Amino acid sequence: MSVTIKDVAREVGVAPSTVSRTLQDHPSISKETKERVRKAMDKLGYVPNASAQNLAKKFSNTIGVVFPVLSSDDRKSNPFYLEAITAMNQEAGKQNVTISFASGETQEELLENVQLMYKQKRVDGFILLYVRKNDPVLQYLVEQSIPYTVIGQPYQYSNGTSCVDNDNQLLGRTATQYLIDKGHKRILFVTNYEKENVFQERCYGYQKSMEESGLEPFPYAVLKQPSDYIEFEETLKKLKPTACMAIDDMFALRVIQLANLYGYTVPDNLSVISFNNSIFTTLIHPYITSIDIHTEELGRIAVQQFIQQLKAPQAMKQKVLIPHTLIERETVLDRAKA
Incomplete structure (x- = not known):
C-alpha cells in the first residue's frame, strides 16, 4: 500500500x-x-501526489508546447522541432517545470486539444512552435488571457505577445547577399510551404536584397505536390538560375536530389544555400551551406520568457531576437573567382 x-x-x-x-x-x-x-x-x-498538489495550487508547473498542423511528411520530420523541444526540456528541468505537448491532424483538432489541456489544469499556458495567419489557437489564448509565448513573430496581437525569434528578413538578406557576393545574379527561392510568417519574411528579405543590388528577383517556386516536382525541371530551364535558396536544410536535400535528377551538378551548375544548420547539412556530400538560426537558443529562451510571464503577468511582454551565423560548406560555387 x-x-x-x-x-x-x-x-x-x-x-x-x-x-x-x-x-x-x-x-x-x-x-x-x-x-x-x-x-x-x-x-x-x-x-x-503531483496532480493533487496542482489542484491545491494555482499552477501545474507544466508548460504546453503546441506543434503546428503539419501538411507533409517532410515537415513532420523536420529536425527543427526535435532540436527545439530538446532544448526546452533541458531548460524546463533546470526551472523545475515539465513539458506537455499539443498536436492535431487538423486545426480544429489542435484547438480542441489545447482547450482541453488548459481547462483540465494540466498546463499553466503554452509555447507555440509556429506562426500562421488567422490562427484560432492564438486567438483562443488571447481571448481567454492564457499565458503564452511564441517562437516566431505573430501576424496578430504582436504588441501584446511574448515572442522569441530570428530576424527572418535579415536571414533572407544575408543568404541572398552571400550568393550575390559569390557572383550569382540569377537566384531562385524554393519552398515547400508559403503561408507561415517564416517563409514570407525570408522571401521578402530575398526580394529586397536582390532589388537593392539592381537584380530582378524571380517569383518563388513552391514544391508541394508531385506535379510541382515535375514542373520544377521546366522552371529551371526557363529561369536558368545559378543558385537556389531553400527554405530549410531538409528541403534543400530534396532540391539537390531534383537538380541531380534533371542533370544539374551542385555546386558546379547550381549552387544551393539553406537555413537552420541542422543535421541534414552534413548527411551527404556536398555538405550544405546553411545559416544557423541557433534553434536550441530559441527553445531555451522561450521557456525562460514563459516562466517570467507566470511570475510577473502584468509586466511588459518582451521580444527577443536570436542572432544567426552563416556556415560555409560545399554547395555554393564562387563564380566571382571563376
Missing part, C-alpha cells in the same frame, strides 16, 4: 492539514515542524 498524508501525520503526531501545508512550504508552519514532517516522509517513503 502507498503511504498517505494521514500516515505521515500519524508518524509525526500532527494534523493531516499540517503535512499538506508543509508540502506547500506554507509560512504558517514552523521550520521545526516542517523538518519533522519531511524526515517522516523520507522514513516512510512518502511520494507526493
